[in-house]
Amino acid sequence: SQQGEEDPQALSIQEGENATMNCSYKTSINNLQWYRQNSGRGLVHLILIRSNEREKHSGRLRVTLDTSKKSSSLLITASRAADTASYFCAPSSGGSYIPTFGRGTSLIVHP
Amino acid sequence: GAGVSQSPSNKVTEKGKDVELRCDPISGHTALYWYRQSLGQGLEFLIYFQGNSAPDKSGLPSDRFSAERTGGSVSTLTIQRTQQEDSAVYLCASSPPTGWGSNEQFFGPGTRLTVL
Numbered sequence: 001s002q003q004g005e006e007d008p009q010a011l012s013i014q015e016g017e018n019a020t021m022n023c024s025y026k027t028s029i030n031n032l033q034w035y036r037q038n039s040g041r042g043l044v045h046l047i048l049i050r051s052n053e054r055e056k057h058s059g060r061l062r063v064t065l066d067t068s069k070k071s072s073s074l075l076i077t078a079s080r081a082a083d084t085a086s087y088f089c090a091p092s093s094g095g096s097y098i099p100t101f102g103r104g105t106s107l108i109v110h111p
Numbered sequence: 112g113a114g115v116s117q118s119p120s121n122k123v124t125e126k127g128k129d130v131e132l133r134c135d136p137i138s139g140h141t142a143l144y145w146y147r148q149s150l151g152q153g154l155e156f157l158i159y160f161q162g163n164s165a166p167d168k169s170g171l172p173s174d175r176f177s178a179e180r181t182g183g184s185v186s187t188l189t190i191q192r193t194q195q196e197d198s199a200v201y202l203c204a205s206s207p208p209t210g211w212g213s214n215e216q217f218f219g220p221g222t223r224l225t226v227l
């Protein structure tokens with residue numbers, strides 16, 4: 001089964017800056033999800049975008065999906081120190097809708 | 112409300128011993144997943160249960176690994192004859208029975224397994 005591959009592997013920015021993380025996958029998808037993982041709260045679902053959607057927003061988060069390029073991006077605007085975490089994309093394909101995860105992007109936001 | 116719970120939170124065992132890891136999904140969730148995460152790595156899919164359907168075991172790394180889900184609720188992941196490479200955090204997640212395209216996962220805190 002496929003898994004998402006996040007890029008970059010690590011990202012370090014200052015508070016207030018925007019952070020962009022990218023995800024690529026190999027085969028057609030049903031949907032793609034983004035998750036955040038930090039030591040305090042474990043893995044938490046952020047946003048789900050379906051294969052027929054191109055953009056979705058949730059608060060300071062913006063996710064885009066380009067199925068022709070088999071890629072997605074997560075933009076966090078006006079970042080905060082609390083956004084420091086690892087971010088994973090998880091595409092789902094096939095009939096079973098099993099999200100598969102890559103190695104994630106490690107984001108550090110400096111106060 | 113109650114989230115996904117896992118027990119134990121930490122397990123240290125000796126090489127060659129069997130271990131059982133437990134997952135209590137959110138009540139009413141029909142889908143249950145097991146993943147494992149090694150240090151600094153992503154999540155490796157292990158097994159997926161959906162309702163009364165046969166589980167998808169395609170991610171189990173060897174026949175030492177097995178899982179059950181009793182009564183459509185609690186699940187147990189069993190690792191027989193543990194090896195040092197089995198050391199990882201084992202994560203359980205559940206998803207509600209929502210419609211097409213919505214399989215948001217709710218994760219438990221994980222069980223950290225250390226095989227000495």
